[in-house]
Amino acid sequence: MLPTLEEKPVYVNRMFARIAPTYDLMNRLMTFGQDQSWRREMLNFCNLPPRGGSLLDVGAGTGDIAYTALQRNPTLRAVGSDFTYEMMAAGVGKIPGVSLPFVQADTYHLPFPDNTFDAVVSGFLVRNVVDRVAAFREMARVTKPGGRVVCLETTPPSNSVLGPLFRFYFFQIVPIVGSLVARDRQAYAYLPHSTVAFPPPAELARLMEQAGLQNVFYVERMLRSVAIHVGVKLTSPK
Numbered sequence: 040m041l042p043t044l045e046e047k048p049v050y051v052n053r054m055f056a057r058i059a060p061t062y063d064l065m066n067r068l069m070t071f072g073q074d075q076s077w078r079r080e081m082l083n084f085c086n087l088p089p090r091g092g093s094l095l096d097v098g099a100g101t102g103d104i105a106y107t108a109l110q111r112n113p114t115l116r117a118v119g120s121d122f123t124y125e126m127m128a129a130g131v132g133k134i135p136g137v138s139l140p141f142v143q144a145d146t147y148h149l150p151f152p153d154n155t156f157d158a159v160v161s162g163f164l165v166r167n168v169v170d171r172v173a174a175f176r177e178m179a180r181v182t183k184p185g186g187r188v189v190c191l192e193t194t195p196p197s198n199s200v201l202g203p204l205f206r207f208y209f210f211q212i213v214p215i216v217g218s219l220v221a222r223d224r225q226a227y228a229y230l231p232h233s234t235v236a237f238p239p240p241a242e243l244a245r246l247m248e249q250a251g252l253q254n255v256f257y258v259e260r261m262l263r264s265v266a267i268h269v270g271v272k273l274t275s276p277k
């Protein structure tokens with residue numbers, strides 16, 4: 040069900056290209072409309088100034104995080120980067136009156152100088168990349184010293200009583216909704232499988248520390264099915 044590590048980048052890129060037209064709708068349906076509130080909350084952790092400031096949304100897809108930031112603060116300089124052209128194309132112009140520049144780029148090679156952004160965010164990206172430490176290190180590189188790297192991701196179901204409930208929802212219901220709405224059962228079967236294979240929040244926090252981020256902490260939401268991780272770039276990572 041999951042691609043090999045070698046296949047993963049091309050598999051992920053093609054999958055998001057296919058589901059781009061219905062991506063936003065599927066997010067709203069799968070999360071019962073909660074996904075936008077997580078994006079708003081992750082922006083609260085970015086410590087951006089009330090006016091001005093700069094934000095990079097990595098793996099931006101259709102740009103929901105960056106658009107939300109721009110709606111809050113129209114003086115913000117926000118950029119969305121992603122390696123899937125179709126996702127960004129689906130996002131261009133989707134919020135009337137709000138202009139978000141997109142850049143096509145791989146997460147491991149962000150086309151920005153060191154110390155460029157006040158905050159760098161990623162939403163549901165890190166599960167899709169093979170070398171997570173390298174991805175966080177690259178995000179830290181383009182973050183200004185003192186700036187924050189903030190990551191929103193799904194978390195593997197716990198062994199608590201809610202674990203089986205989530206497994207049922209994720210493995211049985213989500214692929215059916217995906218086949219009906221996105222006409223792509225495979226893509227929405229990849230979601231639960233990649234979530235189960237993803238490190239739990241405490242381990243992800245350690246990967247961020249390995250990437251040179253400091254003061255790392257996280258909060259869990261929606262009955263611990265998603266987490267927001269926050270790290271600070273205090274010094275330039277080695």
Ligand SMILES: C[S@@+](CC[C@H](N)C(=O)[O-])C[C@H]1O[C@@H](n2cnc3c(N)ncnc32)[C@H](O)[C@@H]1O
Binds near residue numbers: 121168
């Ligand atoms: C699940 S979508 C998330 C979109 C958006 N951030 C959101 O909050 O909904 C993941 C995005 O990450 C992108 N992506 C995955 N691996 C990537 C990589 N190595 N470099 C750049 N983008 C990548 C995909 O193309 C896709 O648009």
